Amino acid sequence: MTDSRAGWLDTFFTHVYTDSDLELRDPATTEAMVRCVSSALDLSPGAAVMDLACGTGRHSVPLSAAGYRVTGVDLMEHYLCQARARTRDAGQHVEFVQADMRDLGALPQGSFDAVVSLHTSFGFFDTEDENLSVLTQIRRVLAPGGRFLIDVMNRDWFLSQSGESFGVGADEFVVRNFDSSDGVTYLYEERFSPLTSRIRWHIRSADASVSATADYRVYSAHELISMLARAGFDVLGLHGDYDLSPFHVHSPHLICTAAATPREK
Template sequence: MTTQEATQAATQEATQPTPWYAEFFGANDLYTDSDIEYQDPGLTREMVDCVTALVPPDSHPRLLDLACGTGRHSVPLAAAGYRVTGVDQSPHYLAQAARRADHAHSTGAVFTRADMRDLSAFADGGFDTVVNLHTSFGFFATEEEELQVLREVRRVLAPGGRFVIDVINRDAFLRQTSEVFGAHPRDRFVIRTYDDSTGRTFLHEEIFDPLTSRISWTVTEPAAPGAPVRTSTADYRVFSAHELTGLLRRAGFTCEAVYGDYARTPFTIHAPSIVVVATTA
């Protein structure tokens, strides 16, 4: 690349709008402050136990935690016996993950910044296991970009490696009662709730677009007197089980099992989650 081409590329990148996930998972910590599930140590333990049951560390020790965030899963997975590499696009979250590991005196987890669509920092077949947990998929604008994520996961998995992915079940999300749903002017569905269980109040608005299966989720913390309002919006796609397994097959995976929760209950349309174990075989 010439100097002129590099300058043009840098200028083009600088003029691109900031993607939602760079702000939502950023330094304001609104997501981690407001997501009760994220803060639940019991749920985190269930997720880690699910992974260890599906892909034991003695047979699949080299683990990539894709979209690792603040190390919520990476550190306990390292404690369970895996050699963990956590990857995330947020430098703020990666710094928190490193502090979490230091606090736990963990030597089995390292953290690297990368876009999940481009894992070129890692060699082909460098991992025995890849995990992508707590609906950390569906973030990009096109299906081809989501396929690129899955193709990169398959590339970095060793022969016989396993990929464990966990996302919200779109069909269960839509089975909420009509009293919860409200009509949106653009023929979408709206759910508005609030939570004050932590002593702080957070307002949640989820707008579902049936033409794209995307949820626009806005979190707002009302302002105290004299303080600014904190608000941030995520915009991600949710999947039915057949859609997710279809994408995995297109990326070259074999879907070994599909569960409906972290207890590994067989999947049904009413299940809260879609937990897929996919293999490179």
């Protein structure tokens, strides 16, 4: 396909994001996410698993260590270089492929037992047709009955958050926060549009030397379930956190497991 990637991807997915995202730097959270995948999908040893939007291999490497045959897919080659180094250092074997998640044509149809999409790696594109195409591509590469686990921020939980919102209009929803735990202070602003359900997430260092902005769609449970059905999935379960607790409206995560429906002959 032609390169029609969302304009913010190249400038956001740099060291600024990996240095500033608290969850990315938390080994306990990573371990919980990998346990979640293993428990929720109940895969056999040696199952072929795609880690979609794998980034620097944060999940790919421990999934390989858990006994799966892992392929990590990401658009950003500089992240894939870091992922390959991480894999070598861990003594694991993971295949890494550079691809746009809307076009997984480089990967054979029906070649995976499972696909995982973790840490809100969905909703990146400007139109719902483009975001739906990600799900249909995932459906294409799954074997009959193959499993899909998607983990995204719960839109309804986000709207229950409070934050410093001085200087914004009454019709705006803005959450602001900061972190200084790693020696550098980062300021975060998440600005939500009720008309599009998109969040514009701006990160900058306190001294303004680095910054990055993402612009992505967030979903309520019924919206994600509807999209999965349109893409050819049967929803198996909904969970609200990595301990597989039941989903409810105030759950921070929307973790959905689904099975690929049989293709029509």
